[in-house]
Amino acid sequence: MSAETPVCQLLERQSTDYRGWLWVSPPRDRWLEAAEGGLLSADRALLSAWRERGGVACSPFSAEELAPEGVVLFWPKAHAQGEWWLLWLCARLEPGTPLHVVGENQGGIKRVLKVLAALGLGCRKVDSARRCSLFASRLGRVDIDPDAAWTTFEAEGLTLASHPGVFGHGKLDDGTRLLLAQLDACLPRQGAVLDMGCGDGILAAWLARRGLTTTAVDVNGFAVEATRRTLAANGLEGEVYHADVYAGLAEQRFDAIVSNPPFHQERAVDYGPAGRLIAGAPARLEPGGQLLMVANAFLPYPDLLERAFGGFEILADDRRFRVYRAVKR
Missing domain, CATH: 3.40.50.150 (Vaccinia Virus protein VP39)
Structure with a gap:
């Protein structure tokens, strides 16, 4: 070969x-x-x-x-x-x-x-x-x-663990910031939520601090370790799994899935993980459950959301990023 x-x-x-x-x-x-x-x-x-x-x-x-x-x-x-x-x-x-x-x-x-x-x-x-x-x-x-490569920084009132192998190393990503600004009005005060592609753990920690039962997943082992450290640094609880999108994740359903999915593999554009996230979301959501995700405005996710959910709405658009919301009917 x-x-x-x-x-x-x-x-x-x-x-x-x-x-x-x-x-x-x-x-x-x-x-x-x-x-x-x-x-x-x-x-x-x-x-x-x-x-x-x-x-x-x-x-x-x-x-x-x-x-x-x-x-x-x-x-x-x-x-x-x-x-x-x-x-x-x-x-x-x-x-x-x-x-x-x-x-x-x-x-x-x-x-x-x-x-x-x-x-x-x-x-x-x-x-x-x-x-x-x-x-x-x-x-x-x-x-x-x-271990000297591990550092921390503050964002949204949380202490975040950071490593060179993790997305957004040492800073809060602008897309994630836009997504966070929409979550308070959309999410319930209780229930089970999945953070897909957890990175440094900012979303998982924010969700856990809100009182939601939080599960976090990432294909990148550095991100899994960072999220575990972030939750511990803030005295928060959550389950964190090293998994490829839904593969290896228990057959659990959630009231919401929240994500800032990656679209790069090194320098190549790769829509595969986000596509699997969207396509598999309805099967992982309770009736009335919602997918809330942020993505670069140019990415072709509207067609995928329409196909998976039959409809969606745009909660925010700053020309660089869009926050999408799709609900399982």
């Missing part, structure tokens, strides 16, 4: 025997899944896909002991997240473990040279092709705790 993504096509042509190596935060690519390596990722959808094929897959938030032959880190769009992965690997794996770092030139992979140098790790360029570059190094002990 041939590699599908440019970064994997670059790896495919290497002489290195990657059997027994650990793929860290990779893209979805069937060539990787067919290779004899393990997966380390915070992406629930990717973890599930590997496990369904019988592959070894683990999260950085689990307690597995790892001792791979080597590590391939796929450099992410968010450089601070890439730096966190490096610190985590240096803290958790044996010093001297071979490390390859690969990424797209447009995504800033060449910055890795300076990052590794700042950590006291040597580096050499191995190859470049398909507008991607591959660098080689070895892991070593670094006197920086990966």
Whole structure:
């Protein structure tokens, strides 16, 4: 099976025997899944896909002991997240473990040279092709705790946990702010509410503070951890699940689903998660239950809402974002 993504096509042509190596935060690519390596990722959808094929897959938030032959880190769009992965690997794996770092030139992979140098790790360029570059190094002990990447900030009277791997890192997103401004008039004072795509936990914490029975879900393990920390920091309760939209979520119904769904996978536009959120919402709502979501104004969600609910209304539109409300009849 041939590699599908440019970064994997670059790896495919290497002489290195990657059997027994650990793929860290990779893209979805069937060539990787067919290779004899393990997966380390915070992406629930990717973890599930590997496990369904019988592959070894683990999260950085689990307690597995790892001792791979080597590590391939796929450099992410968010450089601070890439730096966190490096610190985590240096803290958790044996010093001297071979490390390859690969990424797209447009995504800033060449910055890795300076990052590794700042950590006291040597580096050499191995190859470049398909507008991607591959660098080689070895892991070593670094006197920086990966947990130092976790920070907090204040918004809407709440303390929010933040991490480079979480949407809206360190600030309240303008779309979420617009959605919050509409919720007070729409939501009941009691009932069960689902925050789909919980991010740093701002919506989940706001809902829990209101007294609603709150469940939060995100495909991103960093977001799940951030939401749990946010709820704890504010003395609030809620269930938080690492799941891909509704997959793996118990067959529970809600009085409302609230969401600021993502539409990017790295730099590519991806409507899939939002489409599944909308299409599956009626089955997850009680009669009279409502879906309240915010999205960039240009995104093609009205047709999806019309198809799923038979109608919807726009509660707010500031030309950048729209807040939609659809009710299960």
